[in-house]
Amino acid sequence: MESHAFYYHLLNLFNSIVVLYFVFGNGTYTLLMTMSFVQVWLHNRRLQYAGLNEVRDSAVTPPITLILPAYNEAKIIVDTVHSLMQLDYPSKEILVVDDGSTDNTLPALIQAFGLQRMDFIYRARIQTKPVLAFYFNPKIPELTVLSKVNGGKPDALNAGINLARSPYFCTVDSDCIIERDALLRLIQPVLRSKVNVVACGGIVRILNGCKVEQGRVTKVSLPDNPLIRFQIVEYLRGFLFGRTGWDLMRGTFIVSGAFCIFHRETVSEMGGFSNDTVTEDIDLIACLHRYLREKKWIYRMCFISDPVCWTEAPSDLINLGRQRRRWQLGLGQTLAKHHEIMFNPRFGVVGMITFPFYVFMEFLGAVVEFGGYLIIPLGFLLGVTPLALFTLFIFLGVVYGSFLSAGSVLLEEITYRRYPSLKNLLQLLGYACLENLGYRQLVLFYRVQAVILFLLGSKRWEAVKHYGIEKKQQPAMATR
Amino acid sequence: MPFLLENITVVAAWLVVAVLIAIALIVAAALLRRRMRARYFMRLDAERAKAQPVLQGLFQNKVPYEKAVADLRNRGDSYRQLAIQELILTATADAATMAVARRLCEDLGYVERWITTLGKVKPRQRNGKPSGGFAPRLQLWWDMALAVLPGHYGFLARALAAENLGRVRVERAVPSLLAALDDPHVDVRNVAIRSLGQIREVKSLPSLLRVLEEVIKAQQEVSLRTIKSALVQFPLSAVGQFESSLHHAHQRIRFFVTDVVREIVEREIQGGYDFVAQRDFPPGVYKAFVEQLWKDGFADVRARAAAVLSYFLEMRTSQILSDLMEDPQWFVRLHTVRALGKPFYQPVLPRMVRCLQDPHWMVREATVRTMESFGAAGVSQLLDSLLATEDNYAREQIMEELQRGGLIPSIIEQLDGPAPEKAIEVLQLFVSLRKTSLIQNALESHRAPTVRLTLAGILAAAIDQEVLETLQGVAKNDPAPMVRETAADSAQRVAARLRKLREARA
Numbered sequence: 001m002e003s004h005a006f007y008y009h010l011l012n013l014f015n016s017i018v019v020l021y022f023v024f025g026n027g028t029y030t031l032l033m034t035m036s037f038v039q040v041w042l043h044n045r046r047l048q049y050a051g052l053n054e055v056r057d058s059a060v061t062p063p064i065t066l067i068l069p070a071y072n073e074a075k076i077i078v079d080t081v082h083s084l085m086q087l088d089y090p091s092k093e094i095l096v097v098d099d100g101s102t103d104n105t106l107p108a109l110i111q112a113f114g115l116q117r118m119d120f121i122y123r124a125r126i127q128t129k130p131v132l133a134f135y136f137n138p139k140i141p142e143l144t145v146l147s148k149v150n151g152g153k154p155d156a157l158n159a160g161i162n163l164a165r166s167p168y169f170c171t172v173d174s175d176c177i178i179e180r181d182a183l184l185r186l187i188q189p190v191l192r193s194k195v196n197v198v199a200c201g202g203i204v205r206i207l208n209g210c211k212v213e214q215g216r217v218t219k220v221s222l223p224d225n226p227l228i229r230f231q232i233v234e235y236l237r238g239f240l241f242g243r244t245g246w247d248l249m250r251g252t253f254i255v256s257g258a259f260c261i262f263h264r265e266t267v268s269e270m271g272g273f274s275n276d277t278v279t280e281d282i283d284l285i286a287c288l289h290r291y292l293r294e295k296k297w298i299y300r301m302c303f304i305s306d307p308v309c310w311t312e313a314p315s316d317l318i319n320l321g322r323q324r325r326r327w328q329l330g331l332g333q334t335l336a337k338h339h340e341i342m343f344n345p346r347f348g349v350v351g352m353i354t355f356p357f358y359v360f361m362e363f364l365g366a367v368v369e370f371g372g373y374l375i376i377p378l379g380f381l382l383g384v385t386p387l388a389l390f391t392l393f394i395f396l397g398v399v400y401g402s403f404l405s406a407g408s409v410l411l412e413e414i415t416y417r418r419y420p421s422l423k424n425l426l427q428l429l430g431y432a433c434l435e436n437l438g439y440r441q442l443v444l445f446y447r448v449q450a451v452i453l454f455l456l457g458s459k460r461w462e463a464v465k466h467y468g469i470e471k472k473q474q475p476a477m478a479t480r
Numbered sequence: 481m482p483f484l485l486e487n488i489t490v491v492a493a494w495l496v497v498a499v500l501i502a503i504a505l506i507v508a509a510a511l512l513r514r515r516m517r518a519r520y521f522m523r524l525d526a527e528r529a530k531a532q533p534v535l536q537g538l539f540q541n542k543v544p545y546e547k548a549v550a551d552l553r554n555r556g557d558s559y560r561q562l563a564i565q566e567l568i569l570t571a572t573a574d575a576a577t578m579a580v581a582r583r584l585c586e587d588l589g590y591v592e593r594w595i596t597t598l599g600k601v602k603p604r605q606r607n608g609k610p611s612g613g614f615a616p617r618l619q620l621w622w623d624m625a626l627a628v629l630p631g632h633y634g635f636l637a638r639a640l641a642a643e644n645l646g647r648v649r650v651e652r653a654v655p656s657l658l659a660a661l662d663d664p665h666v667d668v669r670n671v672a673i674r675s676l677g678q679i680r681e682v683k684s685l686p687s688l689l690r691v692l693e694e695v696i697k698a699q700q701e702v703s704l705r706t707i708k709s710a711l712v713q714f715p716l717s718a719v720g721q722f723e724s725s726l727h728h729a730h731q732r733i734r735f736f737v738t739d740v741v742r743e744i745v746e747r748e749i750q751g752g753y754d755f756v757a758q759r760d761f762p763p764g765v766y767k768a769f770v771e772q773l774w775k776d777g778f779a780d781v782r783a784r785a786a787a788v789l790s791y792f793l794e795m796r797t798s799q800i801l802s803d804l805m806e807d808p809q810w811f812v813r814l815h816t817v818r819a820l821g822k823p824f825y826q827p828v829l830p831r832m833v834r835c836l837q838d839p840h841w842m843v844r845e846a847t848v849r850t851m852e853s854f855g856a857a858g859v860s861q862l863l864d865s866l867l868a869t870e871d872n873y874a875r876e877q878i879m880e881e882l883q884r885g886g887l888i889p890s891i892i893e894q895l896d897g898p899a900p901e902k903a904i905e906v907l908q909l910f911v912s913l914r915k916t917s918l919i920q921n922a923l924e925s926h927r928a929p930t931v932r933l934t935l936a937g938i939l940a941a942a943i944d945q946e947v948l949e950t951l952q953g954v955a956k957n958d959p960a961p962m963v964r965e966t967a968a969d970s971a972q973r974v975a976a977r978l979r980k981l982r983e984a985r986a
Binding site: 045391392399 | 488502509510702704709
């Protein structure tokens with residue numbers, strides 16, 4: 001009998017933790033949502049007087065180096081480089097770092113851009129794997145391709161930083177398409193800020209389903225694959241709510257490495273991207289916070305919601321699992337590596353709010369939430385969990401989540417309206433309502449797997465396969 | 481009501497219902513919004529379509545101005561007004577239609593409205609204290625909260641008014657824009673600064689310079705880039721206004737103003753000015769540059785002053801720049817060498833050669849680029865320096881720029897000419913420093929057998945597995961027997977050298 005009572009109390013305790021987790025998590029997200037509504041709406045209004053033309057023409061707009069690490073991306077690399085060359089920015093340089101690809105990545109680039117092998121000087125301010133060769137065409141001086149021994153994405157990025165010359169560099173994933181004026185928009189906080197902006201990230205949107213012509217997205221629509229539609233809703237919530245809200249609180253801790261600008265000298269001085277984690281972008285942000293706080297430098301990191309980078313999302317469960325495990329594992333590794341930030345008032349909002357939020361809600365919370373999804377319904381079926389708790393759980397774990405997701409679609413509709421068709425809007429709203437009935441639990445499962453991998457000390461980089469977006473040749477449709 | 485478990489069930493159930501209703505409201509709001517936007521744009525498009533022919537006719541001188549104004553003024557509906565205003569503002573971007581668009585903005589009352597909007601606020605208090613802290617942030621949040629209230633656009637409307645005044649570039653807006661430099665909201669101040677830069681009215685310069693000073697002393701939330709962007713737009717004829725700032729006790733103010741003058745001069749040069757002469761500058765400013773700024777205690781000032789001085793194209797400045805090439809600060813040398821890239825300074829080339837051995841690689845790189853910019857004479861001097869120097873850093877830098885500049889093919893072409901000696905020497909040096917990629921490429925693809933023959937001979941000095949493979953390939957596949965023979969001979973020599981090297985390592 002005593003052991004039964006013990007288990008009953010244990011179950012009650014766990015249930016209470018789950019409920020508290022949901023109350024706190026949903027509360028935080030609601031707060032972020034409210035702030036984001038104001039911030040995104042205002043940002044959208046402010047674009048009326050943003051003066052992009054002045055940024056383009058201004059003599060003080062800093063040059064940017066776009067660093068594109070590539071490993072076995074033969075199918076898409078040429079299109080990506082073409083899209084980068086079309087970017088509307090007064091002074092840019094493109095560095096493609098071929099990280100020891102075993103496919104046709106390098107030959108494809110050489111052929112497409114008439115590159116010739118040259119012997120340039122490589123000053124390894126940040127140590128990297130050996131550089132094998134440089135490829136350059138004097139007629140396209142803004143493009144340089146560097147070939148090196150495979151060392152992983154952080155190593156490739158570091159090689160790019162070593163070769164970069166501009167005060168800012170922008171990391172771009174090889175499967176991404178950046179909107180024509182995205183760099184002009186992304187540099188705005190740098191131009192307007194009174195203090196040194198060391199990192200600034202833009203929004204990442206899902207490319208699947210869109211029409212791409214000559215490296216540009218010409219029509220935005222939803223793909224047929226439901227798995228990707230769920231991810232679209234998830235991205236909207238993550239970027240429009242989460243990151244905007246954290247930015248408003250000056251608590252930016254994550255920017256997507258798929259599209260982000262960094263202050264080169266600061267990153268270089270700090271030692272560049274590290275190989276310690278499988279998410280080098282999150283780790284770099286944490287490293288920058290630590291480095292700059294130690295130096296007592298005044299700095300700013302920001303996120304803005306209108307420069308768009310389109311990326312290909314995993315279209316099957318295997319690749320989705322790989323991606324989400326990597327993200328969660330990387331988050332865990334970063335949080336563990338930078339545990340000094342936790343509740344450290346020296347780090348301000350990041351130390352007192354953002355970092356603990358990521359530890360308890362995003363990393364450990366995955367286990368609690370997953371356990372909740374398993375144990376509470378099971379307990380209810382077995383008659384151990386009371387109806388009250390079960391109803392509360394349904395409210396907090398399913399219904400409220402749908403509310404938040406639907407809110408993100410509304411925010412998108414109020415501000416950027418990237419999906420012009422009414423059918424797409426209705427589909428997005430439908431998927432927002434359904435997201436918490438299966439998809440969320442699936443992603444949680446991958447995240448819990450990653451927590452286990454973290455506890456086992458795994459450092460495995462799970463590569464996501466990119467299939468490339470079908471390029472259609474129909475004429476572009478006018479979109480508002 | 482006691483807090484019982486049963487009550488939680490009821491509360492939770494009600495919450496579920498409430499949130500489901502909220503979701504339904506969100507869906508309805510999204511759909512309603514979509515419908516409203518569609519209607520909005522449809523009406524706007526219709527109004528644009530109506531106004532477009534009138535405006536086009538006016539811009540093409542097909543419709544009399546008075547008739548067009550009367551026609552546009554009669555369109556009273558807010559959609560119509562918005563469509564017309566948008567179309568006119570778009571026309572301000574085109575130099576050909578700018579003047580008419582500006583006149584329309586005046587005659588249709590837009591300018592007056594924008595000026596009135598901009599003045600609807602009390603100016604902020606200047607207290608000379610550093611900006612930042614809790615109070616300004618609270619003010620910003622309060623402004624943001626006000627901005628989202630229906631009908632209350634506050635700073636958004638003021639900023640937009642300032643933006644439009646800048647786009648239309650009306651001089652009578654300058655006093656309002658100057659007053660907006662004290663607007664409580666930083667966005668309005670930012671846009672006002674930008675607009676003043678676009679209007680380029682000289683009388684606004686003292687206020688902008690005052691803002692620059694405040695920004696440098698951290699008494700303003702405006703960024704340095706914003707104010708600098710505005711200042712650099714002023715014409716060269718306005719630089720007299722900068723004179724007192726060039727003598728300012730604060731070194732960063734001297735630096736920024738010097739840099740602004742540099743940007744202005746460079747823009748004028750790009751705009752078709754042949755060169756800037758003493759007569760283009762007020763005597764005080766000219767004197768400051770040639771007598772004071774290049775000797776300034778703050779190295780950044782010296783660096784920027786060098787760039788301005790280089791445009792004077794006088795013997796005096798030539799001497800000053802020669803001296804600055806030996807400045808103790810590397811970035812002063814860097815800016816000086818970059819600035820010297822004008823044909824007038826070709827006589828300075830022999831002194832510039834010394835910078836090829838500068839301890840800082842960026843100075844070496846800039847020197848090579850500047851020498852390249854002198855054309856054939858510069859390249860020839862560069863090749864002589866490459867052959868003469870014993871400094872491998874200098875050699876590598878020169879070689880890199882020769883590759884980047886696409887000059888190697890022309891050097892290779894010289895092998896087929898009457899005097900190939902210098903080209904051979906240069907290419908031999910490339911081989912000795914293991915920079916053989918382009919030579920190998922030419923060996924495999926050059927059309928002239930004589931060139932391939934020479935290259936095969938030059939590569940015999942290499943110690944490189946890749947070169948060996950290339951030579952072996954050529955020895956097998958080249959159409960010319962002589963080239964095949966020489967390549968085979970060179971391959972043997974390279975192989976022998978590689979073998980020796982491996983043995984030595986073993």
